[in-house]
Structures are given as C-alpha cells and as structure tokens.
Amino acid sequence: MTYPPNAPAASAAQGTATAPARPGGVPAQPSPAPAATPPAGRGAWAVGRERLREAATTEPGRLQILGAVLALLVVAFGAVTALEVTDRASAADDVVSRSQPLSADAAAIYRSLADADTTAAAGFLAGTLEPAESRARYARDITTASLLLVKAAANTDGSSVSAREIATLNEQLPRYTGLIERARAANRQGLPLGGAYLRYANAQMSSSLLPAAERLYAAETERLHGDDDSARAWPYLSLALGLLALGVLVWAQRRNYVRTNRVFNHGLLAATAAAVTVLLWLLAAHTVTRTDLNSARAHGQESLQVLNTARISSLTARANENLTLVARGAVLTEDGKNDKYEADYTASMSALTTALAEARELADDDTGRDPVADSAARAAEWRERHKDARAKDEAGDYEGALDRVVGAKGSTGQSFDQVDAALERALAHEQTEFTRSAGNARDALTALPLGAAALGILGAAGAVLGINRRLSEYR
Template sequence: MQSRRLRAAATTEPGRLQIIGAVLALLVVAFGAVTGLEISQRASAADDVVGRSQPLSADAASIYRSLADADTMAAGGFLAGAQEPKAVQEQYRKDIEEAARLLVRAAATTDSSTSSGQEITTLNEMLPVYTGLIERARANNRQGLPLGGAYLRYANQKMSDELLPAAERLYAAETGRLDRDAADARRWPLLSLAAGVVVLAALVWVQRRTYRRTNRVFNRGLLVATAAATVLLLWLAVGHTVARAELRAAMTQGQESLDVLNNARINSLKARANENLTLVARGSVLTPDGSADQYETDYAEGMSALTAQLKKAERLADDERGRAPVAEAARSVTEWQKRHRTARATDDQGDYEGALVQIIGAEDSTGQSFQQVDTALRKALAHEQGEFTAAAEDGRGALRGLPTGAAALAVLGAVAVILGVNRRLSEYR
C-alpha cells in the first residue's frame, strides 16, 4: 500500500518534489550527524594527546630520570665518605619521593592488567628494595666498613638490571599510546568529506532542476541550505587540515625532540653514576672477558650515546632557543670527557684522593661539568615541552566547536530545504 502511494506520488511534480525534499533534508542531516560523530572522535583523541597520553609519557620519562638521578646521587654521596653532603642526601631523597609520587599518579590512571600497569607494579615493588640496599650501604660506609661498597654495587645492579629497564618499558608503552592517540586525531574524516560532497552535488542538481522547470534562478531555501552545507564542508576541511598540521608539528618538532633529549639526559645520569662507581669499585668489577673495568666501559658507552643524541637534538631543534641549550650541553660534554680522562690518569697513577677531588670536587671537576650538562638539558626539555604543548593545544583548538556547529548547520540546512521545497509546492495549490 505504501509503495503504491509512493509510485503514485512520483508520477506528479508535487509528489516528486516532496520525495526530493525529504531525501535532500535527510542527506543534510546525515552529513551533519556523520561530521559530528567523526570530529567528536578526532577531538577526543586530540584531548587525550594534550590531557592524558603526553602527560603520562612525560611522567614516565620523569620516573626514569628520577631513578637514574637517585642512583647517581647515591654513588656520589658514597664517594664523599662517611659524612655525605646534605645537598646530595636531599637530592637523593627528592628523587625517590618524586619517583614514588609519579608512580602513584600513573597507577591511578592506568589499568593494572595492561603492560604499563605491570611495569608500574614492578617499579613499586622494587623501589623499596633498592632504597633498603642504599641505606645498608650508607650505614656500613659511615662505620668505615668495606661491605658498604658491595651493598652500593648491588643496589646499582638492581637499578640497572630491573628498575631502569622497567621504567624504560613504561616510557615506551606510554609514548606508544601517545603516538596512537595523535594518529587517531590526525585521521582524515573521509565519510564526512564524502557526505559533504554528495550533499552539495544533490543541492546543485535540485536547484538546476528547479531552474530548468520554472526558469527561476534562485530558491531562497535551497540557497540557504547550500550555503550551510558549504560552510560546514569548508569548516570541516580547513579545521581538520589545521588540526592535522599542528598535531603533526607537535609530534615531529616537539615529541621527537623530547624523546631524544630525555634519552640524552638519562644517558648523562647513567654515565655520571658509572663514573662514580668506577672509583667506588676500584677495579673490582670487570667486563665478562676480564679485559676492562665494567663501570668505565659503561661510562664510555653512555657518553658516546649522549654525544650522538645531542647532535640529533641540535638537528631537530627548529629555533635558536631550542638549539642554544643543546649546544651548551655539547660543549659541557666535551669538557666533561676531558676532565674525566685527567681524573682516570690520576687514579691510574695511584693518587686516589687526587682523582676523587677531580670527580666530585666543587670546581674544575667532572661533577661540575655534569651539572652544566644537566642544567642545559633541563632548559632544552622545558623549551621543547612548551613547543609541544602549544602546537597540540592549537591542533585541539582547531576542532573545538565543530561537532556542535555541524549539528546546528545541518538543522539549518534541513529546515531551509523543507522551506524551499514547500515554497515550490505552494505554487501547485
């Protein structure tokens, strides 16, 4: 019965106009609905980039850095003798507290069954073990017992073999989630774009049909609907293009630099810890083939990686504010290596106390060079973090309001279609 009515209506011009108007209004509404849905998904992913995945990635990097710095401070404090400098003790305490605080925050926003959740559990379990070993090392060191050095080396082994690898895996997992969220936010809304093209083509066809049958150039309702669809399609195309460009810039110019700089800072911290442990162990820990000091070998590898990462970071920096601290870090690394060679030569000549001053002394020491490297890298990281945040915020902002605007323009377009078609139908009454 219903199909007969439709066929009967289609045989008359008013009936055909009613069918065309209904289909056209539905197409406009569908265009708005699909656009709202797809852009809401992209906007949600962009929100995750700014508010969840990048902060979690940054927290994971901070956990790694705090643990590595705590290990460096522990070794440096041990070298200073029975009375550790208060500044070193305080920095060690702050590092441990910061790592613990960030682990609690990460656990609160991470499913414990995921790989990230498992790494957080591992770190929470191993951190008290590490700090317990450090306290035993300190207690023995204060009493002048050589067992303190063994406890310190064991604590360093726990840090190097268990805590830092777990922190590195956590950082890799969170950075991977950031990459996925950014990719989701940048995906083209192909269905929306296709729907917009179809709607505009249909509106043009209907207006051309109206002109050929009535010789009237304009139908106000259909013109308003065409304008609404055009505005929405342009807003969609331009807004998403801007969002894609800004989010890509955030990842390639911000996050990539952050990743390199984080690794550079971690390698500097590990190199400093190995440099200190070289004096603590006094040649008692050798490489598997017994040909060289293990800590000195690890120091050399860390410095080589640090140098390579600084070169890459300088290439990635896109302005002078980003390049300047990286260049400063590179100069300080060169000075650090020079002072290290001098300290090693002094130690090899049997002057342990002289080498100790050259490693942990207040002036002209490798410790001073390390601090200069660390300060420069902190500046570079702060700059690149700002670059990332600004670009990601701009990308998210380009999508803001588009889902709501799509709904409003779709309703306006559908109403305009109905009014325009009704105007034509009134001519047959």
C-alpha cells in the same frame, strides 16, 4: 379404481407458488452487492509501493520525495561530521592533557631513579659522612619517583602494560632504598661491605628498576602516538557525505531552474550555503589540526624524546663514572679484560653525544638550540676531566682521581651538573613548544561539532522550506 393424489407433486406445486404481489407505487429494490475484498496477496508493503509509484509519477509527489532526500542528506552530513570531529577532538585533547603528560611523567620517573642512583654513588665517594646536599637530592629523587608512580597508576588502566611496570617499580623501589641505607650504614663505619651493598643496589637499579621505567616510558609514548594518529586521521565519511549532499542540492536547484525558469530558490540556496559552510569548516579545521600536530610532533614530541635520551645517557654515564671509583676494578666486562663501569661510561657518553647532535638538528629556534649547544660543550669538557681522573687513578693517585670526580671545582661532577641543567632548560622549552602546538590543534576542532550539527539542522529546514515553496504552487 381411484388413487389418492401424489404428495410430493403437491409439495412441489406449493413450492413453485408465485410470490405475493408488490404493493403499488413501491419501486423495485436492487439486490445488495457482495462485500468487496482486496485482491489476494496485496499486503501493506504492496499498497505502500503502489502509492509511492503513484506519487513518483506526479510532480508534487516527486517534489515531496526530493525534499525528504535533501533533508535526510543534510542532517546526516551534519550529524556524521559532529560525531567524527568529536572523536578527533577527544583524541587531540588526550594528546594534550593525558597521553603526553603521562609520557613525560614516565621519562621523569626514569630520570629520578637514575639521578638517585648517581647521587647515592657520589655521596658514598664523598667519605664516611655523606654531604647533606647529597642526601637531600637523593631523597628528593626518590620522593619524586614515588609521587609520579602514584599519579601514573591513577591514570592507567589496571590491565595495561603500564600497570604491570608500575607494579614492578613499586615492588622494587623499597628494596633498592633498603640496600642504599645498608651501604650508607656500612660506609659510615668505614666497612668495605658498604661498597658491596652499593654495587648490589646499582645492579638492582640497572637490571630491574630502570628497565621497568624504560618499558613504562615506551608504553606511554606508544599510547601518545596512537592518540596523535587518531586526532590527525581524515574524516572521510563526513567529507563523502558533504560532497554527496552538495551535489544533490546543486542538481535539485538546476532541476528547479529547468522546469520553472526561476534562477534562485531561497530555501535550497540556504541549504546549499549551510552544506558548503560545514564542508569548508571541516576541511580548514582538520587541515589546521594536522598542521599543528605535525609541528608538535616534529618540534616538540621528537625533540623531547631525543632530549630525554640525552639526559638519561648523561645520568647513566655519571653513575658508572662514580662506580668506577667505588669498585676500583672489582667488576670486569664479560671478557674479563676491562673495567665494566668504565666501559659502560664510554658507551653512555657516546649515546649522549649522538643524542645531542640529533637534538640540535631538531631544534627550530635559537631558544631551543642554545641550551643543546651549551650541553654539548659541557659534555666535551666532562670527557677531558674524566680522562685526567682516570690517568690519576691508574697512576695510583686515588685521592687525586677522587677530587677530579667529586671535587667542588673543576671536577667531572661539576661538568655533569652543567650538562644536566642545560638539558633541563632545553626540555622545558620543547615541552612548551609541544603544549602550544598540540593545544592549537585541539582548539581548532572545539566548536566544529556543535556548529556542524546546528548548520545541518538549519540546512535541512531550508531544503524543506524550499521544496514546500514549489509545492504551494500546485495547491
């Protein structure tokens, strides 16, 4: 029996058939290689690290890295120096043009208010018809205080302590002037009520206006001290970067010498000179600034504060002296044993004596000491005349006492005016001393920021050129 051929076997046979023959003369072609793929896990960072490692193992690569580091250090030194010195120069400028003038204005506000109160009491004592000179002086004091309050408000942050005190002064000052006008009106009519209005006005001045002015002065003086401290602070970051850059530059030049026996590399030498120049300039300018600010503080700022205290004490003493005659024993101390205004006069004169002695110690030249000495002599004369006036008043000679207090010649009022004039001369001198010293401190830093930035760029360029000179030897 015959069976048909097996189909799968036939198919397999066909599948194993030999490939057609290659034409003669045609070379065998290699099989295409599979596409290359990067090893797993090697990203951009890994490749970058590998290239950096390869660069660091060759001298040209090391030189390129060194050049980049040197340029970065020198530029950073110049930039940080420019920023830090700009900040200190701005603080020094604030000391000269903003903080100290505002502090002086705050002291002037206090003096103007105290003098207005003193003048009002003196005019009241002069009789029913107040002298025109007294009225003019009072009006001038009130106008000065008002203008300075406007100026202070324009230069003060609205949320600061100073702004709140300025608002208090602006609110209370019209009330005070209203009470003074009522006292004057009653006094012209010969009514005893005028003395009561005057005492009430003085109480408002002593309890509201002058304390607010004193707090304003303290706030502005504190801001002055803050700006002064900022201006004198050492730029430690700049100094550290300068020393680091200089050290790396010296090391790079020594490395260059050891490897090539060449003593100088002009580019690196120029970069080193630029770094040394900026570092020495920074040290010199900041030393000068600190020295001048120390002088401004010791011989200007501190003297001004003491002289302001002396002048305020003299004004307070004069106001209390006048009110002693106005009240005529109607207002007593808390223990009820002594006249309040006489006790306040004694305390103010004691403060004046202490302040004058301190001001004389702080004065650094005869121009500053002479007016202080004159003021002290006039204050001693004032005390003697006051004792005479009190003796007459206690003996029942009110008119004699009044003449010794507000008279044209030989009165305590004349002594007070002489003390005040001498203190004004001393204040003007110390203000000039402060402005000059603080201005010199500011000027010492003026050109340094721009100079440091320019020298930093030039130094970085020198470092790059110096390294490129070495790299050219490998090309």
